[in-house]
């Protein structure tokens with residue numbers, strides 16, 4: 001497969017893409033015992049701006065704590081690793097950055113207390129993950145894992161089988177994305193995104209305790225909507241509220257702000273991206289490209 005980039009940061013060294021390899025006995029390969037982040041870097045014509053780097057690093061350490069493993073680097077070292085990987089590859093375009101810490105001991109034991117953890121930082125050019133013109137979503141049969149079964153607030157690799165099954169089902173039914181319900185039938189997330197619903201002039205999004213990933217983009221959107229004078233409430237959302245919403249959109253590092261124009265064959269609102277969604281999407285785009293003074297502290301320039 002063609003390398004996506006020249007260099008990878010791997011356990012403290014910048015190595016060539018083709019040399020960043022692990023053994024088939026690696027624990028995380030068998031049991032999904034990895035934690036990862038998805039971070040975007042935006043090229044604004046002069047510099048590459050990494051969006052909310054510190055928040056992503058912080059969540060990575062929280063995920064490690066929940067899984068019960070220790071990342072053998074400090075937050076500052078992980079932060080620097082992300083920046084160094086980006087500099088080493090010298091990308092001058094939008095990029096996706098994937099730090100992944102994983103239990104690398106070559107063993108089949110399920111007790112990870114004494115096992116070793118490795119860290120890699122991978123980066124590659126990355127444009128739109130979903131169509132900004134709007135997508136069609138299906139509410140799928142796979143439920144979001146309940147947080148009494150798996151710690152879904154942590155970005156643990158193994159948990160993403162839930163998202164893989166959900167998205168693959170949606171795609172096989174001809175849709176672009178999956179919406180997942182929780183055990184009680186509330187719609188809680190996309191396969192890789194948080195969800196927002198517009199009813200009237202108000203925004204609604206599921207609360208953190210409803211088995212969702214506490215998205216950094218979700219947090220950003222709640223702040224930006226407040227700046228725009230749009231009221232937002234965190235509460236459970238029913239399937240019927242999705243169908244009858246004026247607007248629905250998905251948010252995430254990869255998805256950014258993506259309008260959902262149809263769910264289960266039912267047009268959402270006019271069947272076109274809604275005005276509030278587009279206003280928030282435009283504001284978000286300006287923020288991540290360093291055009292909004294108030295949020296420049298969220299951006300880490302690379303060069």
Ligand SMILES: CCC[C@H](NCc1c(COP(=O)(O)O)cnc(C)c1O)C(=O)O
Nearest residue numbers: 038192193194213215216217252253254
């Ligand atoms: C395949 C996973 C991709 C990853 N998904 C991020 C993600 C989000 C949004 O979180 P944040 O706003 O912090 O990114 C919400 N919910 C899930 C299940 C996610 O995987 C991403 O980079 O967007």
